[in-house]
Each structure stands twice: as C-alpha cells, then as structure tokens.
Amino acid sequence: MNFYSLNKQAPEVSFKEAVLKGLASDKGLYFPTSIKPLPNSFFESIGDLSYEEIAFEAIHQFVTAEISNEDLKRIISETLSFDFPVVTLDKNISSLELFHGPTMAFKDVGARFMSRCLRLFHSEQKNDITVLVATSGDTGGAVANGFLGVKGVKVVILYPKDKVSKVQEKQLTTLGQNITALEVDGFFDDCQDMVKKAFLDRQITDHIQLTSANSINVARWLPQMFYFFFAYKQLYKNHKKIVFSVPSGNFGNICAGLMAQKLGLPIHHFIAANNTNQVVTDYLETENYQPKPTVQTISNAMDVGNPSNFIRIQELFKNEFSNLKAHLSSSSFSDSSTVEGIKELYSDYNYIADPHGAIGFLAAKEYQQKYPDTHCVFLETAHPSKFLETVEKAIDTKVELPSQIKAVINKEKKSIKISTYDELKSILLN
Numbered sequence: 001m002n003f004y005s006l007n008k009q010a011p012e013v014s015f016k017e018a019v020l021k022g023l024a025s026d027k028g029l030y031f032p033t034s035i036k037p038l039p040n041s042f043f044e045s046i047g048d049l050s051y052e053e054i055a056f057e058a059i060h061q062f063v064t065a066e067i068s069n070e071d072l073k074r075i076i077s078e079t080l081s082f083d084f085p086v087v088t089l090d091k092n093i094s095s096l097e098l099f100h101g102p103t104m105a106f107k108d109v110g111a112r113f114m115s116r117c118l119r120l121f122h123s124e125q126k127n128d129i130t131v132l133v134a135t136s137g138d139t140g141g142a143v144a145n146g147f148l149g150v151k152g153v154k155v156v157i158l159y160p161k162d163k164v165s166k167v168q169e170k171q172l173t174t175l176g177q178n179i180t181a182l183e184v185d186g187f188f189d190d191c192q193d194m195v196k197k198a199f200l201d202r203q204i205t206d207h208i209q210l211t212s213a214n215s216i217n218v219a220r221w222l223p224q225m226f227y228f229f230f231a232y233k234q235l236y237k238n239h240k241k242i243v244f245s246v247p248s249g250n251f252g253n254i255c256a257g258l259m260a261q262k263l264g265l266p267i268h269h270f271i272a273a274n275n276t277n278q279v280v281t282d283y284l285e286t287e288n289y290q291p292k293p294t295v296q297t298i299s300n301a302m303d304v305g306n307p308s309n310f311i312r313i314q315e316l317f318k319n320e321f322s323n324l325k326a327h328l329s330s331s332s333f334s335d336s337s338t339v340e341g342i343k344e345l346y347s348d349y350n351y352i353a354d355p356h357g358a359i360g361f362l363a364a365k366e367y368q369q370k371y372p373d374t375h376c377v378f379l380e381t382a383h384p385s386k387f388l389e390t391v392e393k394a395i396d397t398k399v400e401l402p403s404q405i406k407a408v409i410n411k412e413k414k415s416i417k418i419s420t421y422d423e424l425k426s427i428l429l430n
C-alpha cells in the first residue's frame, strides 16, 4: 500500500517511508492510495474474534509488504495490552472507555503502535531519528511513555505553557532519558505550526532525520480505527443504529472512525463533539472552513483552532459537502455546559467523566433528542483524574488517583521554555 500527499506536490511513498517522514515534503498529510472494504464474513464473525484478530484485519492492508504478518501480530499484541470496555448508561447511551492504558488517554494505542513500527524500521537504518510532537495535553504523555528508552530515537515534545493539566504536564516532563519537553509561550496551534515548519527547514532536515508522532503520522493515526471496531463487537447484537459521538480537537480520532466506516464497519452516524473551538461545527453550518485563533477551555486537549486532520476527512468524502454532512454532524459546548454535563453524568448515572467525555455525552444527548431510535456511544477519551480540579469541583467529591497517575504526580518537572521557532531550531541542531 502506498500513501500520497494531500497537497499532491510530493511523490507517493510506502508505509515505511510515510512513517519515517511523518509529513510529505510539500507539507501535505499522507493518505492511503486505496481503501479496500473488509469482507462481509469478517463482520458476520466479529463477535467471535479477539481484539488482536480484529485489529490485524483492520490495519493489515495499510502496512502490508513492509511488516510481516508475524511482526504485525506481535506489534498489535504488545499495543493492546489493556481493555476497551463499553459501559452502558441506559438503553440508548453508552460510554466507550479509552483510558485504561499506561497514560490513561486514548492516545496510548497509536503511540504504542507507532513506537513499535519505528523500532522495527529504525533497526534497518543507521541514523538516529528525532520524533517531534506538538501536544495540547495527552499526545505528549502517551508518546513520552510509548517511546521511552527506544534506542536511536529522541523525542522532543512541544506543549503550550500553562494550558495543559497538572497531571498531563507531569506525564510529559518527568520521564527524562530520550524525552525532552519544550514549554512554548503560545497555544497548541503555535506548537503544531512550529513542528510543521521544522519539517520543511532544510537547515534542520539536512542534519537530522525528523518524524512526527502526532496523528499527522499514519502509524499514529490509523490504529485509532481499532476501538470503533471493538465497540461495535460489544454492541452490535443489541443495537442496530450505532452512532459515535467523538470529542474532537485535531480530528484524528474521528477521522480514524470514518476510515473504519469506509472499511465497511456499519456505523450509522458520527458526531464531532467540540468545545468552543468550533471551526468544524461552523463549517458544517456554513460550508466555509475558517481556522480561528484558539480559545482556552477546561477541555484543554481539544483547544485546537486549525485541526490538522480535517483535510483527511474532506478527502474521504471526495470534498463533497453534502456527502460529508450525511455522515457527520457537529455540536459545540461552552465550559459551563461542560460542567453541567459532568454533574449530570454523576447525578443521573453515577458515572464520573472527564471534561472531554462530558462534551461527547452532551453532543450524544442532543443528537438523540432528534433521533431517538439510535444508540449513541460517546468516547470517554481520558480518565477523569487527569483533570482532577475541574472534575472534583463539579461533582463535589474526591476522585481516586489510579496507580498510573500516582506514579508520576510527585516527580520533578523538567522542561525548557521557548517562545520562538529559532529557539526550537537551535535545540534540534544542538
């Protein structure tokens, strides 16, 4: 399988090259040259397949030729060493919990899958590789954890100063070894822009080999398809019209869900659940895509004003607005509504949700008022203890810290403060 650049000014590359490069030379995101639906027999037997078998079928066509079946099975089994439970709240609404991994956010799957691909590909070449990552909260911690101690790989994480939660900051600044954290005076979009600029800077790329571990990278993005299949496996016997409400920021996760649908997964509809960074909500209303300056919210990991993956979503629907609208809706919620969502989940369902999941819940509920014959699954994308202050204040109850969080919370933060691209450049070159 080859991948082409969505800017269409760079050559097609193989999966391995796409993983090692991250972004195409024309600054375009890579996209698969074909997407072959899985056979009906796969969906008919999905209830009897293990998570590993499902994941193998879902991703095999994209990596084939460069990763042997044996290696792919090993990578998948090492990646999926935790659970993805669907918790039913009532007959029409469920939560898909994606926080049972080492850093307690959905990013663990992509980060672990990609680090293992990179380890495999890297062992075939001589040079060290630098993985650059921009984070609004959770990607940084997951990538730090997934790539810690990987030989020949250095990780440089850019995060916006004072705009990630305390736990998130500890997860990305305390591991040391091959992980360096840069605290950027700006927003997530500034971090993401610096990363993209570095990829095009010959003074950097002539000296060091760079790749990205954001969802820009196909090996970080594509494995996010898995958990839509896992949820379907758990629900399909009892529910016909399954709708996913996906808390969205950089739109990698929902785009992976739409890919799963393209592979034939019978998903009735998708909802992009947003905070007040609502560029896509506005686009679906106006057909005018207008990136906006980022607004800081209590669902900080979704504070993205110019989502990288929206272009992949448009490609999936061949840039046909009506087709896109038929598959995707979007709603946005303020911080005060988010707090009300956390409260409602606790009082009505005894369920403690994080602010991102709470927005997914609110969007699901709103959709269901119009379409009551559907079963809505909102993605609980991070554990509530990652947003301790907000959640405890909303429900007026103490939240127990899981062992994964206790392990980092008292460690010493180590970061380098930067405010310009030139500072990033000099760090990379030194």
Ligand SMILES: Cc1ncc(COP(=O)(O)O)c(C=O)c1O
Pocket: 105, 106, 137, 138, 139, 215, 247, 248, 249, 250, 251, 252, 253, 254, 301, 302, 356, 381, 382
């Ligand atoms: C907890 C949480 N929810 C939702 C999102 C948004 O996901 P995406 O950027 O794939 O849209 C993120 C960030 O990735 C996140 O960390």
Ligand SMILES: N[C@@H](CCOP(=O)(O)O)C(=O)O
Pocket: 134, 135, 136, 137, 138, 139, 140, 213, 214, 215, 216, 249, 250, 252, 253, 301, 302, 308
């Ligand atoms: N919300 C993300 C932002 C980056 O998204 P990615 O999926 O492109 O890595 C975060 O938590 O950092």
